[in-house]
Amino acid sequence: MYEIVCWDSEKRDWAVLEKVRTKEEAKEAVRRLKEKCLSGDVRFVREGFRPLR
Amino acid sequence: MISEDTLRKIDRWMRNWGLDYAIIVTRDIVDYFTDIARATDRVEMGGFLLGKLWMNHAAFYIYHDFVQVRNVSSTPENSYIPDPNSTVEVAWMVREGKYDVLAVMHTHPDDAAFSVVDLVSLRTFRFHVPPALRSRLPPDLVTERGASQGAYPGFLVADGESPTLYCYTYDLPFYFAAVEDGRIIYDDTSVRLFDEDPSYYKYLERCVEKGIVKVGKPIDFVRWTLFFTHFVKVPINELEKRLSPEIVIGGREGEVSIREIAEEIREKMKREIERRLRQL
Numbered sequence: 001m002y003e004i005v006c007w008d009s010e011k012r013d014w015a016v017l018e019k020v021r022t023k024e025e026a027k028e029a030v031r032r033l034k035e036k037c038l039s040g041d042v043r044f045v046r047e048g049f050r051p052l053r
Numbered sequence: 054m055i056s057e058d059t060l061r062k063i064d065r066w067m068r069n070w071g072l073d074y075a076i077i078v079t080r081d082i083v084d085y086f087t088d089i090a091r092a093t094d095r096v097e098m099g100g101f102l103l104g105k106l107w108m109n110h111a112a113f114y115i116y117h118d119f120v121q122v123r124n125v126s127s128t129p130e131n132s133y134i135p136d137p138n139s140t141v142e143v144a145w146m147v148r149e150g151k152y153d154v155l156a157v158m159h160t161h162p163d164d165a166a167f168s169v170v171d172l173v174s175l176r177t178f179r180f181h182v183p184p185a186l187r188s189r190l191p192p193d194l195v196t197e198r199g200a201s202q203g204a205y206p207g208f209l210v211a212d213g214e215s216p217t218l219y220c221y222t223y224d225l226p227f228y229f230a231a232v233e234d235g236r237i238i239y240d241d242t243s244v245r246l247f248d249e250d251p252s253y254y255k256y257l258e259r260c261v262e263k264g265i266v267k268v269g270k271p272i273d274f275v276r277w278t279l280f281f282t283h284f285v286k287v288p289i290n291e292l293e294k295r296l297s298p299e300i301v302i303g304g305r306e307g308e309v310s311i312r313e314i315a316e317e318i319r320e321k322m323k324r325e326i327e328r329r330l331r332q333l
Contacts, residue, residue, distance in 0.1 A: 002163060012252050023094060023162060030214050043214050046131065048265065049165030051213070052286065053250045 002026040002044045006037035007053065014050055017042070054079060054117060056235045060107055063237075067228055068110040072242070073189070074227040076206050076220055078102070079117040083231050083238075083292055086210050086218050089121075089160055090289050093212040096129040099159030101143045102208060106153035111228075112189050114154045114206065124159075132170065133159035148181045155180060156205045164213025167221055167284070169257040169275060173268045175207040176223045176278050191224055210289070218292065221284035229285040231292060238295040243283040254279055 001021060005014040017033050020026050026044035034042050043051045055077060063075060078086075082102060089098060104116035120143055126134040135157065147155050157178065159171075182190070182201040195201050203223035211217045220229050222243070230240040247254050260266040261275045268275060 013256075026163070027214070043164035045163045045165045045213070046161075048131075048260075049161070049163065049168065050253065050256050051164040051211075052166035052219075052253050 001047050003047055004029045004033055004042060004044050005051070006033070007039040007041035009039050019047075020044075054235070055115060055232045057107075059232070059235055059237070060113060061109065063228065063230070064109045064111050064113075070228075070242070072226060072228050073111050074222070074225045075111050075113045076222075076227050076229050077104075077113060077115045078229075078231050079115070080231075080233040080296065082116050082119060083233070083296060085119050086208075087216075087289055087293055090210045090212045090216040093160040093162045093210065095162055097124055097126070097131070097133040097160055097162065099124060099133045099135060099157065101135070101140075102156045102158050103143070103146065103152040104154050106183060106186055108185060108189070112186055114156070116154070116156065118152070119158070130162075144180055153183050154186070154205060156208055158208035158210070161209060161211040161213070164211055164215075164217075166211065166217075166253065166286075167207070167209050167219055167282075169260055169266050169279070170268055171207060171209065172221070172223070172257070172278050172282055173270055173275060175205075175221065176203040177270075178202070178205075180205060194224065216289040218287040218289055219284055220287070221282055223278060224281040224283075226283050227285075229287070231287075231295075233296060239287060239292055241285045241287065243285050246282040246284060247280050249284075 003016045004018040008015045100121040102116040103118040107113040122135040122139040126132040182204045206222045209219040227243045
């Protein structure tokens with residue numbers, strides 16, 4: 001399971017936008033959700049993991 | 054590889070900047086990183102980088118070879134544990150002097166950076182360290198028997214939205230460079246996790262405090278590990294762009310690159326010189 005996360009500049013933390021099952025779905029979701037994320041920084045990670053800014 | 058002239062130039066620069074450790078990777082290693090980033094799908098993969106040590110003012114870890122090692126973790130989706138038999142073999146190659154230095158490298162199939170487990174493992178892995186390097190390391194990293202905790206860097210390839218290479222150390226600020234035919238194609242100086250991304254530092258700390266991640270070490274040990282983590286973050290696409298292209302001759306079948314031809318010529322010349330020397 002992958003989480004699509006967006007960097008929240010105000011909270012200075014990652015917010016989970018969506019959860020998907022496969023890596024392909026995750027890549028597709030990142031492209032789809034880019035505009036919904038104010039910072040524009042959208043990534044995908046496994047549950048319990050986070051990216052580095 | 055990298056010429057001694059280039060090493061001396063970097064060494065002088067490092068002396069001016071007060072840096073004592075340099076981590077250098079060659080083209081073959083960069084190719085390995087890019088290949089493994091493409092191959093990483095659902096599970097973590099990894100292996101060992103092997104190399105030579107060069108010392109002057111600074112200690113240079115020059116990685117030029119690698120061994121891919123099976124992941125024996127029961128949860129390979131979330132962790133990488135190198136096959137112990139292969140690990141022993143690799144450790145022996147260093148002890149016997151075939152290589153001077155090693156490093157564990159693993160992959161993440163997503164954008165996740167190094168985990169708290171990765172950082173604690175780096176600090177607690179005990180491997181043989183050549184005596185010349187031992188004397189240059191902070192005393193707390195070296196045991197009396199010469200095995201060392203955290204003497205070597207860790208490498209991580211994160212194959213997420215933008216594939217990234219992380220090189221990280223415990224308590225050793227360093228200079229990082231990727232070289233090709235003696236030319237530096239990418240370089241950077243490490244930053245401290247605590248200064249660079251405090252939110253990530255806090256996130257990792259929270260994982261252990263709340264018991265989400267278990268590392269089998271006291272919380273203070275974990276805090277110090279995080280606090281003294283230094284790293285560089287290298288965009289793999291950028292690294293690839295800076296490599297000289299491999300020119301391919303011929304059709305699809307039997308393709309030969311210029312690099313392979315040069316390698317072949319070099320081998321032939323070497324054999325010829327050896328043959329003539331035997332005749333003398």
